[in-house]
Amino acid sequence: xxxxxxxxxxxxxxxxxxxxxxxxxxxxxxxxxxxxxxxxxxxxxxxxxxxxxxxxxxxxxxxxxxxxxxxxxxxxxxxxxxxxxxxxxxxxxxxxxxxxxxxxxxxxxxxxxxxxxxxxxxxxxxxxxx
Amino acid sequence: xxxxxxxxxxxxxxxxxxxxxxxxxxxxxxxxxxxxxxxxxxxxxxxxxxxxxxxxxxxxxxxxxxxxxxxxxxxxxxxxxxxxxxxxxxxxxxxxxxxxxxxxxxxxxxxxxxxxxxxxxxxxxxxxxxxxxxxxxxxxxxxxxxxxxxxxxxxxxxxxxxxxxxxxxxxxxxxxxxxxxxxxxxxxxxxxxxxxxxxxxxxxxxxxxxxxxxxxxxxxxxxxxxxxxxxxxxxxxxx
Numbered sequence: 001x002x003x004x005x006x007x008x009x010x011x012x013x014x015x016x017x018x019x020x021x022x023x024x025x026x027x028x029x030x031x032x033x034x035x036x037x038x039x040x041x042x043x044x045x046x047x048x049x050x051x052x053x054x055x056x057x058x059x060x061x062x063x064x065x066x067x068x069x070x071x072x073x074x075x076x077x078x079x080x081x082x083x084x085x086x087x088x089x090x091x092x093x094x095x096x097x098x099x100x101x102x103x104x105x106x107x108x109x110x111x112x113x114x115x116x117x118x119x120x121x122x123x124x125x126x127x128x129x130x
Numbered sequence: 131x132x133x134x135x136x137x138x139x140x141x142x143x144x145x146x147x148x149x150x151x152x153x154x155x156x157x158x159x160x161x162x163x164x165x166x167x168x169x170x171x172x173x174x175x176x177x178x179x180x181x182x183x184x185x186x187x188x189x190x191x192x193x194x195x196x197x198x199x200x201x202x203x204x205x206x207x208x209x210x211x212x213x214x215x216x217x218x219x220x221x222x223x224x225x226x227x228x229x230x231x232x233x234x235x236x237x238x239x240x241x242x243x244x245x246x247x248x249x250x251x252x253x254x255x256x257x258x259x260x261x262x263x264x265x266x267x268x269x270x271x272x273x274x275x276x277x278x279x280x281x282x283x284x285x286x287x288x289x290x291x292x293x294x295x296x297x298x299x300x301x302x303x304x305x306x307x308x309x310x311x312x313x314x315x316x317x318x319x320x321x322x323x324x325x326x327x328x329x330x331x332x333x334x335x336x337x338x339x340x341x342x343x344x345x346x347x348x349x350x351x352x353x354x355x356x357x358x359x360x361x362x363x364x365x366x367x368x369x
Contacts, residue, residue: 008209013336014356022201026359027272029211030350036215041222043276051249053216065206069332070157070174072207075200076271077179078152080291082193083290095266098291101247102298102325105268106306109239109348110321114314116231124227 004057008065011036142191153156155181168336170304176297192361207328210317211270214331214346221343223257228316232347235317239324239348240355262316263287265360267295273353281364292327297328300333315341323348 014035016028024031040053053059065072080087087094138166141147159177166172218225225232247264256264262283266274271292278288299314303322311319319341322330327349335342 005209008212011187011215012208012213013178025273026350026354027270027276028272029208029272030353032212032236033209033215033218033350036212037218040215040219044219050346053143053219055186055259059216062216065213066332066335069155069335070160071209073175073293073329073332074152074156074178074182074195075204075275075355076184076289077175077297078186078196078200079286079294080179080290081183081191083287092261093251093256094264094291095254097247097250098267098294098298100250101189101207101243101300102268102295103302103306104190104237104246105243105325106299106303106321107310108242110307110310110312110317111325112238113231113235113317114350116234117228117314117317120228120230 001057001061002073004061007058008032008038008061142189143195145199145202148191148196148201149202150183151185152178155185160248162246169299170333173297173301173333175300175332179293179297207272211328211350214350217339217343218346221340224316224340225343225347228344231317232320232351234240234346235320235326236351236355238347239247240268240352240359242353243325244356244360248363259283260287262364264291265364266356267291268299268325268327269353269356270349273275273357277357279359281361293329296326296329297329303330304337316344319344320348324352327352 002125011032012029013032015030015032018024018031019026019028043050054063136287145224147185153190156174156178158186159174159181162177163174181310182196182243185191186193197297244265247267251261260283262281263278263285264290265281265283266277266288268274269277269292271289274288275285277283279285299322303318303326307318307321315338319334322334322341323345331345331349334345
């Protein structure tokens, strides 16, 4: 488990250094995710017979963090108590904007994904046959 | 000062108390969510935040004092984001076949999120700093607050709008997708990640691992594309 935690923190640290060093518009942890992903892909390529990552401590640590992902947003969420003044001042407009925009974004994203996927899935299926 | 009062003065200022309070309100909220069979309306983040807001108001505790304890939980957001690489790696075969729908949906979703939120709030007469705080609301808090600051918004307000968007998306995604009759869990998860970042991703992982993986991809990519697009779009608004 020690190595799993070290690996997650190490990737995050490397991501943070890259993000700040190169002034990238992406936060360090997202770059850290890309680094860990590249490492896992490389491991699977060079040692195809190695055990799946889910049976390693890293897999267990990742599963634990992602199973409790909701919890991690609670401290930031409690920050709402500092924003009550602005929220009440622009109340109805902001609430309608949040609800309307979130619903619209969900629908548009899912519809575009499904529409394009219907075409490409068909092509992939044909590719397999030929 | 009486003994219980003295004890409270000690506890209220200690990180231990507020860290435990964060975990226990969440444990209670998650228990409720499980009891409700993960019904979307019984959202654990929403319930835990409301309980904590009530507790902080009743005890007149400043948010800064609370955060000294809660920061240990908050810190784990970074390693958890890195950990998204594991499901991405395990589901890579599925993801690789879906690159075309991923990028088409990403572009459509990112533009919709920015334009519709700013457009609606503008129609209601919201001032520029509120619009600028609202524009990046669909991306993960760290990116959104950075964007907001760069374009003349209020990062603290953006933080709150980001969390609200996350909770709203997590609540709405399942009923909306069911109403549309959409059964493709890649599309459902990806939409949750584009519209409502990590909280939508947490919801997606609750429903289906493939949905969670696609939500995680959406969260990362939308952070990037929104950081590039918002400054351009908001520039039009100013002139």
